[in-house]
Amino acid sequence: MTAAGVTTLVQGLLLVLGVGLAAGVVAVGARSRAGWLAALVLVGIVGASGYAYLARQTAQEASRDELQAELPRTAHEAVTPPQSAPGDAPTYASSDRCMACHPGRYASWHDSYHRSMTQVASPAAVLGRFEGQTLEAKGRSYRLERRGDEYWVEMADPDWEAGLMARGVLPDSVPDAAAPRRWKRIVMTTGSHHMQTYWVASERDGRLFNFPWLWLRADQRWIPREDGFIRPPEGARTFDVWHDSCIECHAVAGEKNFERGKGWEPSAAELGIACEACHGPADEHVRANEDPLRRYRQRLSGEPDPTIVNPARLDAKASAQVCGYCHGINMWKPAPLAAGERFRPGDDLRETRVVLRASTKAAHSSDPLEQHDWPMLMKQLERVMEQNPTVLDERFWSDGMVRVSGREHNGMIESACFEGGELSCLSCHSMHESEPDDQLARDRQGDQACLSCHPGHAADVSAHTHHAPASVGSRCQNCHMPHTVYGLMKSIRSHWIDSPNATTTRETGRANACNLCHLDRSLGWSADRLAEWYGQPRPALTQDERTVADGIRWALTGNAHQRAMAAWHMGWSDAKQAAGAEWMGYFLGHLLEDPYPAVRYVAGQSLARLEPEQAIPVDFLAPPEERARLRGETMDYWREAAEDRRGRVADRTARLLGEDGRLDDATFERLAGSRDDQVMDLRE
Amino acid sequence: MDGGDAAIERLARHHTAFGWWLVVVSMALGTILEALHALKLGVYLDVSNETRRLLWTLAHAHGALLGLLHVAFATSLPRLPSLGEAGRRFASRALGAGSLLLPGGFLLGGVVVYEGDPGLGVLLAPVGALLVLAGAFVVARGARAPRGV
Incomplete structure (x- = not known):
């Protein structure tokens, strides 16, 4: 039986x-009719x-x-939860079913930004203001309106624009006046933490087109979508379709199901990143545990329930892959994709996807699966690079370290702690025992996460860090996970755990952890410390690398990513402790006229941290002439703070100061004139 | 006062005392639960401890109401014409045991909880419920007029 x-x-x-x-x-007691x-x-x-x-x-x-039935008709048609899975594939139950038995887990997930990544547009979900205003960008106008609990936008017909794109015509090349206009209902939202964007449905094929504006939550304002990213400033408007890629990670079991000739048949088990995105299909688990005897037997045994996946019980690599499926750069392998095989939590990700590794380590991997995949990866990459030669630069530093946010798995797998140890995402993060911001486990804050595996450093921190034990220079993450990743209009910690190295900085252009705190010191200064303390070889450096403070050098001469990184660190409290703060205002002022809106935004944010009650309010989307005025006024305002009339600055040359303590304008102009204007397009 | 009346009187005193003490204990539990609310203790108020909160609230409420039931039983003992000696003994024991097991089961079931499921102590609760039900039924039957009256 x-x-x-x-x-x-x-x-x-x-x-x-x-x-x-x-x-x-x-x-027994009844002796009557009543009984x-x-x-x-x-x-x-x-x-x-x-x-x-x-x-x-x-x-x-x-x-x-x-x-x-609860979904608005258009979103429902666009993303139809599967009635049943094909064949013997396990089916999904939805998060509502998890709540009864796991109320605490459900509540912590419900509070998370994973849950609200994708929502049906409703007053509870929509953060942006729809108040009858008109937004204008790149020659297009958009009129926003709220009708009861519905949100509407009058815009150029996205189906017409999609038709133009299909014929190879850029929609922006057609004047707004010539475009047919439609009132479109906002049916779905993406994001809720830092920014939120919105989707309208096609009337032809149910695809969801992006309403090309972002609502910035902290600033409470609309910005054109392109301006929220490091994208070519003069580039065309992006034209995003939710089914193209978002569906795979911003929904549970999202599948675009596109077939040439047949079109789209998208499906998803649940919108947002819900329970089954990490725990796998749960229908069998729910059914099995309707039996209380089984439930108690299972709970009292202490054994994992075979009907569900618990990432915390998987081995480190499999556990990391649950997150890595979405928090990583990987590509479908053609054969499993064609066979209908899909990654489910607990599977080996590499059986269905190729994890894109740009580091040289990958080429020499001893892992048989990676060795097998390497030629395929190269072949696929070659094909992709024929169409887009900068595909790697958009995602990786030149040594293969991932440089864009949301791809933490690619960083972590390159770390020695992962390769040789037991490091997984859950070594530091917890989805249920954490605050929604960053979801760092409550018992793994600060140095605890590192010291649990490296307890030896706890006894004498200074011997290892050469900094005072309580100082920011002795915090593990500040040296080994510096903020070298860009995304969400800020710098984010790298998940490739490594050590600061001046030679790597020289070769990759990626600032090292020393100079990301000591913004007022040159790369040469850091190279000397690293040589003295850790025996690292001193790389051959240019004059500017030896003498100019790295924070200033990147702000003036760097590419858009490097400039954004310098600007962000000038607002970072740890860097301000190490390098002082007020001198930075002058250089942040210079960045207010940067060609990249995202760089201007980050600079403005750091200026606001420098002086919360800003004497000169800045707007990163102001017209060019206004930006020039803001730059000039801000630099004038902070100039005195950047100079050193009292002889307090130890290294005046690094801070571009002359013998008299005044700013050396000639050097400033020389450096600003050599700005790296290579086109940057970071695919976060 | 004959022997039967003395026995009823003894039983009534026993249930009056038992009932009021059960009320005292349950009220004390209620006060503790209020204190847990006042101090906002996560062990009682966190969403993950929702099951514990429900079970202990049930223990408090059932204990207090069952205490009053015993007082009502004691008060009505002289007015239960059809309840013989055996019925009184059965009802007394069933109500007494049930009134300990039912709130006790809820209380113990809330000590260790498995997310949405109570601890095994809760198994005492249905046993107690059946005993209280049976006792109440026998008392209800005893309230009818004797045959031929």
């Missing part, structure tokens, strides 16, 4: 026993309970239909 059969038999016996016991208790009547009532109660149980089962079957 199967386990399900035994369960049914036990349930049946319990029911008969319950009915018999209830009737018996009554009948028998009471017995009948009891039997009725037990019978009604049984009926209610069966009714609940039926209701659960229908729950998915109800979920769909």
